[in-house]
Amino acid sequence: MRSNQVTPVWAGALAGIVAGAVALGVAQLGAGLVRASSFPVLAVGDWVVDLSPAPLKEFAIRTFGENDKNVLIGGVLVVLTLIAAGIGVVARRRRAYGTAGLALFGVVGLVAVLTRPGATAADALPTLAGVAAGALALSWILRRATPSVREVSAGDVERPGVMWAPGMPYAFDRRRLLTGAAGGVVAAGAAAVVGRSLSGARAVDAARVNVAIPAPAVPAPPLPAGVDLRIRGLSPFVTPNADFYRVDTALIVPQVDPRAWTLRVHGLVDRPIEITYEELLRRPLMEADITLACVSNEVGGPLVGNARWLGVRMADVLREAGLRPEADMLLSTSSDGFTCGTPVDVVMDGRDALFAVAMNGEPLPVAHGFPVRQVVPGLYGYVSATKWVVDVKATRFDTDEAYWTPRGWSARAPIKTESRIDVPAEGATVPAGRTTIAGVAWAQHKGVDAVEVRVDRGAWREARLAQVPGPDTWRQWALDWDATPGDHTLEVRATDAAGYTQTEQRAPVMPDGATGWHTIDVHVT
Structure with missing residues (x-):
């Protein structure tokens, strides 16, 4: 590869940043065609979440609240931008250095993507395509910025922005660099937009809108008079869905098609069962007013909310499956691989523990678990309120651990007064x-x-x-x-x-x- 000694450092950094943007845009496009979780930025973010010590996670929630995921993704993008700039700087001297840097960049992304729950070989394709596109973009932009002597006419030598002298094999052309960078930015943005539109969010939103939630077999009684003091600034008794707090480990909200959703109940049961969404909606549904609280809520904090939930009693489903007496934990799993351990005795003691399908009179918002989530009154959410739930294993606390327990949190977590x-x-x-x-x-x-x-x-x-x-x-x-x-x-x-x-x-x-x-x-x- 040719030497580019006349290319300024800033130009190499700009070329690297644009090439990195192209790589991420193409990877986003590929993730839209494969599945959203194969986007390497999200996979790396999830990786960071999993590997971070519990005190660091608590600091993030305490400091940034529900914006902690946006801050994390922003931090990952800042780091990637700096790395991309560095790759562009070293590629000024030799293109192979830039290609090697992007390849290393891709290896990290591949490891993060392929170690996520449920990953397949196809999930590697967006990262591979992104790295290839980034390498081509970097080489193309640097070639534009340093045309060969034969490409530089006598008139070009005098043009502002072109630095060339006799004896130099290549010149630096600022105008060609900037137009090439602009083209790269446009391509990256277009790929990212198309990728997001293909991610499935629109399809799931449309499916949610078309869901007809049946009337409850056991409706909640009307709220008593005087349930809301209607004082300005006081939290309303019923928290609107748009204002309800959200704390979970999902960097991208899982998009679960209700037509493909199933709930598997297995483990220490006599009759393992699998229930489709349509079958769940045909079961007797009940309403219940329940307040949820996050264990990360500081004294006086906002991570608590109240809603009217509609769903199927968890206890009824477990009895149908033949729950065995030795089971003392329900290990539930979200569609994105998060796990949660719920005490069996709490679910079976008569309280309104639900596989919920609706919230405040409408199908669950996607961000709050559509199509189905758990709602168990009296327990902090990390041991009870699995969103996008797809699997429930009846097991024991001395046999299995849920996501947060090995990270220093209590296995059983009743909400404190x-x-x-x-x-x-x-x-x-x-x-x-x-x-x-x-x-x-x-x-x-x-x-x-x-x-x-x-x-x-x-x-x-x-x-x-x-x-x-x-x-x-x-x-x-x-x-x-x-x-x-x-x-x-x-x-x-x-x-x-x-x-x-x-x-x-x-x-x-x-x-x-x-x-x-x-x-x-x-x-x-």
């Missing part, structure tokens, strides 16, 4: 005089019996409570306060129906959920 102040907000400035302090409290499957508030570590005052339909939802509360000018500290604590009052002792979210009183500071003028 907690409360939160919604209004006023932390650091708010409020006018002196009568004001309302309000929030929500939850103690799923036990129920909240009392909420108390105190100001500046004074006497506890009991708040008034909204009505609730049962013990599995959160409960709104409010207290009128005669605010006086100055800085004040507000604290809240809840007592559940079992008589337990939440502790002041602060504990981190790991290994089984945070504890402590939610405390905020406000300024009164």
